[in-house]
Amino acid sequence: MxxxxxxxxxxxxxxxxxxxxxxxxxxxxxxxxxxxxxxxxxxxxxxxxxxxDTKAVDGVLGYAGRRELPNHAPGTVTRVRKEGAVVRRGGWLYRVDGRPVILMYGDIPIYRTMSSGTGGKDVEQLERNLKALGHDPGTVDGDFSWRTERAVREWQEEAGLAETGTVGAAQVAVTSGPARIAEVVAEAGAPAGRSVVTTTSTRRVVHVDLDSGDQRLARIGARVTVDLPGGGEGKGRITSVGTVAEPVRQNGQPTGESTIDLDVTLDDPGDLGRLDQAPVTVNLRSERxxxxxxxxxxxxxxxxxxxxxxxxxxxxxxxxxxxxxxxxxxxxxxxxxxxxxxxxxxxx
Missing domain, CATH: 2.40.420.20 (conserved putative lor/sdh protein from methanococcus maripaludis s2 fold)
Incomplete structure (x- = not known):
């Protein structure tokens, strides 16, 4: 030719x-x-x-950071927030034997009882939270001083906790920011087991289990469009791509296929209402x-x-x-x- x-x-x-x-x-x-x-x-x-070039894949509209929040308060669940409620620092998540479990912000779980004389990063985290809640712990230095104990007692009185001057995992749960109650795991009247509520962050996200063979489509920062429930369309970017392929199973048996996790953050989540776990279609761009x-x-x-x-x-x-x-x-x-x-x- x-x-x-x-x-x-x-x-x-x-x-x-x-x-x-x-x-x-x-x-x-x-x-x-x-x-x-x-x-x-x-x-x-x-x-x-x-x-x-685009490819349409199935996704789920929900909230980022979904997890079962660990519970360390023994007893009977007496009250739980409604699903969809947002709890901020100092608010209660649920009550066990009438006592609240309070939310604080941070990245260190409460793994011990903090009291006068203890020190460390977890104490520093506690002091930052006390100060943000209006209770002066003195210098935020990671040392549980008499000023820290005084601030703890003031906080406990305000929160409806026993005024012990010590803080443990039965009183406080830690998340990185405001927590949204996604699911109630244990209703009022049930024993408080390993978890009482499942929480998420308040950040809207679309999650995709992307076929590993389509990994070329998964580039952080790449633009996408999302076909939303009700016929609308949203625009966003890929903000997270998993690095480990997860095998697909059917009836407990591997199918030979695998997926990677992909998260999309929408540019304007304000019009999405409070939909959670809603099916959507994500249009990924492979080439332009x-x-x-x-x-x-x-x-x-x-x-x-x-x-x-x-x-x-x-x-x-x-x-x-x-x-x-x-x-x-x-x-x-x-x-x-x-x-x-x-x-x-x-x-x-």
Whole structure:
């Protein structure tokens, strides 16, 4: 096949199935029309635009950081917040034997009883929380001093806790910020087991279990669109990509497939209401070619000499180089091609 030359002669055309690509042979001299298609043809236009390859995958709209919050208060659950409630620093999450379990912010779980004379990063975290709640622990230095104990007793009185001057895991649960009650694990009247509530952060997120074979689509910062419940569309970015593939199981048995975790943060979550665990469709972009010529995929002719061509309106066949395939169109380039030219496509 000679690129750039003007093609002529008879062309043997064989359709490869309904709507398929025709196979043609190019022969002869310049400017002689190729033989007509074996089937009636419609006409499409060569257009110039950005071509974007996308793939639609299933996702779930919810909140980030979902986990069962560990409970260390023994006894009977006597009260629990409603699902969907947001608890901030100093607020109670639930009550056991009538005593509240209070939320504090930080990244160190309460793993021991803190009292006068103890010290460490967990004490410093406690002091920061006491100060934020309006109780002066003195210098925030990680040393449980008499001032720290006084601040603890003031906080305990205000919170409705026993004024012991010590702080342990039965009194306090720690999260990185405000906690949203996603699920009540133990209702009032039930024994307070290893967990009473499942919590999330207040940050809206779309989670995708992405097939490992589509990992090329998972680039942090990449733009996506999300088809939302009710017919709306949201825009966002990929903000988290898992690094460990998780095997897919069906009826407890591995299927041989695997997925990676992918999280999308929406640009404007304000219109999402309080939907949680709602199914959505996420449109991931794999590639974008800007300002290119494209035609419908079905306009391509498979050349027996190799490669592809297009049949221009009027019958002449020209060879083309193909690029990105996306949204039912294909990027094309070649001598003599221009925006607005008409090409033949099979009738559907």
């Amino acid at each position: 000679r690129r750039g030359g003007v093609l002529a002669g008879a062309a043997a055309a064989v359709l490869l199935g309904a709507g398929g690509v025709a196979a043609v042979t190019l022969t002869g001299q310049d400017d002689v029309p190729a033989a007509a298609s074996a089937a009636p043809a419609a006409v499409a236009e060569i257009t110039r635009s950005d071509l974007v 070619h800007a300002d290119v010529l494209s035609v419908p995929v079905e306009a391509l002719l498979a050349l027996r000499e190799g490669g592809y061509g297009l049949r221009l309106a009027g019958g002449r066949i020209v060879p083309v180089e193909t690029g990105l395939f996306a949204a039912g169109r294909v990027e094309v380039s070649g001598n003599g091609l221009a925006e607005g030219m008409k090409v033949e496509v099979p009738q559907s």
